[in-house]
Amino acid sequence: MSETLATLTGVSKTYQKGKERVEVLHNLDLQIPAGDFIAIMGPSGSGKTTLLNLLGGLDKPSSGMVRVGDAELSSMSNSQLSHWRSTNVGFIFQFYNLLPVLTAQKNVELPLLLTDFSGKERTKRAAIALDIVGLGDRARHYPRELSGGQEQRVAIARAIVSDPALLLCDEPTGDLDRETADEILKLLQILNREHGKTIVMVTHDAQAAEYANRTLHCDKGTLEAREAV
Numbered sequence: 001m002s003e004t005l006a007t008l009t010g011v012s013k014t015y016q017k018g019k020e021r022v023e024v025l026h027n028l029d030l031q032i033p034a035g036d037f038i039a040i041m042g043p044s045g046s047g048k049t050t051l052l053n054l055l056g057g058l059d060k061p062s063s064g065m066v067r068v069g070d071a072e073l074s075s076m077s078n079s080q081l082s083h084w085r086s087t088n089v090g091f092i093f094q095f096y097n098l099l100p101v102l103t104a105q106k107n108v109e110l111p112l113l114l115t116d117f118s119g120k121e122r123t124k125r126a127a128i129a130l131d132i133v134g135l136g137d138r139a140r141h142y143p144r145e146l147s148g149g150q151e152q153r154v155a156i157a158r159a160i161v162s163d164p165a166l167l168l169c170d171e172p173t174g175d176l177d178r179e180t181a182d183e184i185l186k187l188l189q190i191l192n193r194e195h196g197k198t199i200v201m202v203t204h205d206a207q208a209a210e211y212a213n214r215t216l217h218c219d220k221g222t223l224e225a226r227e228a229v
Helices: 048-055 078-088 104-114 119-132 148-160 178-193
Strands: 004-017 020-033 037-041 063-068 089-093 166-170 198-202 214-219 222-226
Touching: 004 048, 020 048, 020 198, 020 222, 037 048, 037 178, 048 063, 048 166, 048 198, 078 089, 078 104, 089 148, 104 119, 104 148, 119 148, 148 178, 166 178, 178 198
Parallel strands: 037 198, 037 214, 089 166, 166 198
Antiparallel strands: 004 020, 004 063, 214 222
16 A cells, blocks of 8 residues: 555645634645545544545645645636546445435436446446445335445445545444444445555444544544554
8 A cells, every 4th residue: 555545735624603713624644545444533523524525625625735646636626626526536425315216226327427428338337336335136226115224335336336546434334223334334345455445434433443444533623543443
């Protein structure tokens, strides 16, 4: 894991809350090697999700530089960031955000509508992604016909369908029971170890963090390394 996929250099993020300026991240430096699996823990409001948003190009730093691969996100326009996200990063959230009127197959295809792939290619890629997460036989099922764990697997398939190098997971097991959560976390490990995905996962769950290669603790806008148990 010598190649660096993402680098944050001197990153600070400040929000205006009424008349008060709130600094969420303070002069943060972070290097993420390609193929790493990082868990980020910390109290609510510590900046964990803000960090994910900066890595995914959903937000820009108030100061400092965010680089992922060859792209310097902090200097890109919103339209450039949107195009970059469509092929370089996959998002997995606590709530699955599946469209109830679409089948699993069509939900997974959604991110590819922002690419130049043909309809045939979109269908093929979505089928492959569903196979990877073990739901190839549920492609025509609607979200209401799936369990919570299956819905999260569809969401993961949607995140990997464009074959991004980076997966950003915000409390991906927060809405699941322990057994189902462990199944999802094992799937993330497979995506990391066998498919080479670099994963940054925000979690409040110490057991979930154990699936990562290393754990960082976010508090008061800074990061502190902690060894995974």
